[in-house]
Amino acid sequence: MLARVFSCAILGLDGVIVDVEVDLANGLPGVIIVGLPDTAVQESRERVQSAIQNSGLLFPRKHVRVNLAPAAVRKEGPSYDLPIALGILAASEQIPADVLTDALVVGELSLDGSVRHVRGVLPMAALAVEKGYHRILVPAADAAEAALIPELEVIPIQDLTQLCAALNGNFPIPPQQQEIKAEHPAWELTDFREVKGQEHVKRALEIAAAGGHNILMIGPPGAGKTLLARALPAILPSMTIAEALDVTRIYSVADLLPKDVPLIQTRPFRAPHHTISHAGLVGGGNWPHPGEISLAHRGVLFLDELPEFSKQVLEVLRQPLEDKMVTISRARGSLTFPANFQLVAAMNPCPCG
Ligand SMILES: Nc1ncnc2c1ncn2[C@@H]1O[C@H](COP(=O)(O)OP(=O)(O)OP(=O)(O)O)[C@@H](O)[C@H]1O
Ligand SMILES: [Mg+2]
Known part of the structure; x- marks a missing residue:
């Protein structure tokens, strides 16, 4: 069974769409990640496995192949954890495969299934709109940043359990509202x-x-x-x-x-x-x-x-x-x-x- 989730890589200040393809095949259980991943992406197999199991979901006892396309772009950082986990869950039919076709997904997973902050969410959200995606699923900590981009539904994700329930049609997650507050200085200035x-x-x-x-x-x-x-x-x-x-x-x-x-x-x-x-x-x-x-x-x-x-x-x-x-x-x-x-x-x- 093959599943596909869309994510994003950052090159310079711009985003590049990354197709996360997950295939479950019979064979020795294990996960292989291909498509020029760096060490942090390679390590994501351990995080994803623990996060899925600790969220009360089933990690398939199959041979899992993950391909990050386009293969020529180097993938760095832990932001592919969440799309890989969703790909595995979709391929093993624990979530419907068609709910993520118009969404970009980014997020780092911790072992208990909660979703952590990732860098570069703003250019990713800008790319999502440019490429015609309607939604972006981001860590809750980064939702306000993604919501700066208009005409995009930003879904803040707390953890894998909450996301799976929402994707299965239970407890939908309300999108993040766009708000630009004037009174938030980023750093103190000398008067x-x-x-x-x-x-x-x-x-x-x-x-x-x-x-x-x-x-x-x-x-x-x-x-x-x-x-x-x-x-x-x-x-x-x-x-x-x-x-x-x-x-x-x-x-x-x-x-x-x-x-x-x-x-x-x-x-x-x-x-x-x-x-x-x-x-x-x-x-x-x-x-x-x-x-x-x-x-x-x-x-x-x-x-x-x-x-x-x-x-x-x-x-x-x-x-x-x-x-x-x-x-x-x-x-x-x-x-x-x-x-x-x-x-x-x-x-x-x-x-x-
Ligand atoms: N015109 C001023 N008004 C208020 N405080 C001052 C003024 N000039 C100097 N100070 C105070 O004196 C101290 C030394 O000033 P500062 O470090 O800016 O000097 P500087 O010209 O950068 O010296 P240096 O060449 O050693 O780097 C600082 O604590 C600064 O707040
Ligand atoms: Mg000085």
């Missing part, structure tokens, strides 16, 4: 009023904030450079909803979205330490992840003690500062991340302080 005096620097910062200019502050230790830079985001214009969604998408993929803040509405302020590597700054990795310049998109990138940064790290900033985006090329392909940030740097006039 501009805390800066005493320094009228000329404040004026310079106001002009930089109004025009989106980059700024370099040079001054002796204790002059208040760090304080002034930290106060800059508070006087920047507030973000539009489109800008907020842009920023939230990056934080969602980087798994840095603060808890209980589905939409980031405060401009980011990133202040990486000067020991940062160039991959950490512009993004990198085998399958590239966004770096500090992309996390500072639509906000401020603050390089404190500028001369302490290595020359190579400062050189890699040139092109993103010009183009407002960065393209990272690897042997397997290239990805583009947005990097439209305002650069604020501070330094002492002399290395001795």
Whole structure:
């Protein structure tokens, strides 16, 4: 018996639909996962088996083959646990096979069957709408984030038992309502009023904030450079909803979205330490992840003690500062991340302080 559930992989900041095909065949009991899975996906067979058994459902004593298509896209992370479990339950006729044809499913399972948070839910929900899916099944913790995308039914899942009951027609789960609250700041900002005096620097910062200019502050230790830079985001214009969604998408993929803040509405302020590597700054990795310049998109990138940064790290900033985006090329392909940030740097006039 063959079952098919649709899930999603994240490549850069975009989603790719992944077909999770599950086949139950006679043979030695066991689970085989194919389709370029990484270690976390391979380990999902253990989580799925325990979760199904601990939810009072039956794990079939058959040879289970799971194929994640397209096979060329690398699948990473634990977000395929839930679709694999549903595929196994559908293939073993414990849930109807046709209820998931217009839905995307993502979620990590814990051994007791509860569904855990996964990263990148916002781009997944955006992809679901783009590809014509009507519903997305996500962990309850991520439902508010997915609900930011209009015209999509977001079903928050607590655990496998609850989901199976709903799919079998009992106890349907009410969809998550879309709500954008204005009063949720993602992080604390330093108030501009805390800066005493320094009228000329404040004026310079106001002009930089109004025009989106980059700024370099040079001054002796204790002059208040760090304080002034930290106060800059508070006087920047507030973000539009489109800008907020842009920023939230990056934080969602980087798994840095603060808890209980589905939409980031405060401009980011990133202040990486000067020991940062160039991959950490512009993004990198085998399958590239966004770096500090992309996390500072639509906000401020603050390089404190500028001369302490290595020359190579400062050189890699040139092109993103010009183009407002960065393209990272690897042997397997290239990805583009947005990097439209305002650069604020501070330094002492002399290395001795
Ligand atoms: N104009 C000011 N108003 C209020 N507090 C200030 C002001 N200037 C400095 N401070 C306070 O003095 C301390 C030192 O300031 P800060 O760390 O910003 O200096 P800095 O110029 O970054 O020094 P360094 O070159 O050593 O990094 C901080 O606690 C800061 O809050
Ligand atoms: Mg300082």
